[in-house]
Amino acid sequence: MTVKKLSPEELLGLNKFVVDEEEPHIVLDKTVCARCQEKPCLYVCPAVLYTLKEGEMNFDYAGCLECGTCRVVCKDKGIIKWTYPRGTFGIAFRYG
Numbered sequence: 427m428t429v430k431k432l433s434p435e436e437l438l439g440l441n442k443f444v445v446d447e448e449e450p451h452i453v454l455d456k457t458v459c460a461r462c463q464e465k466p467c468l469y470v471c472p473a474v475l476y477t478l479k480e481g482e483m484n485f486d487y488a489g490c491l492e493c494g495t496c497r498v499v500c501k502d503k504g505i506i507k508w509t510y511p512r513g514t515f516g517i518a519f520r521y522g
């Protein structure tokens with residue numbers, strides 16, 4: 427029997443997200459992000475949700491894995507809100 431190995435992108439694609447459109451669970455102060463020299467969130471987010479767009483921090487909480495890594499590394503406090511999503515919202519992990 428041959429077992430197909432899935433790539434990280436394929437495994438992430440198996441997860442189910444219910445996005446809370448009314449209340450983001452992570453909120454940034456982009457003026458703080460603009461001053462931050464290191465911008466560690468660009469490198470640590472396993473879902474690659476932080477990107478630079480024309481020099482400005484771009485972030486979409488919709489694919490968040492709720493790992494909390496960005497909250498830990500954001501030493502300049504550009505993340506002004508980090509909570510788990512409200513009940514019934516967020517990620518449902520599938521197959522690990």
Ligand code: SF4
Pocket residue numbers: 452470471472473474475489490491492493494495496497
């Ligand atoms: S909690 Fe984890 S997955 Fe979600 S935005 Fe932060 S680093 Fe990315």
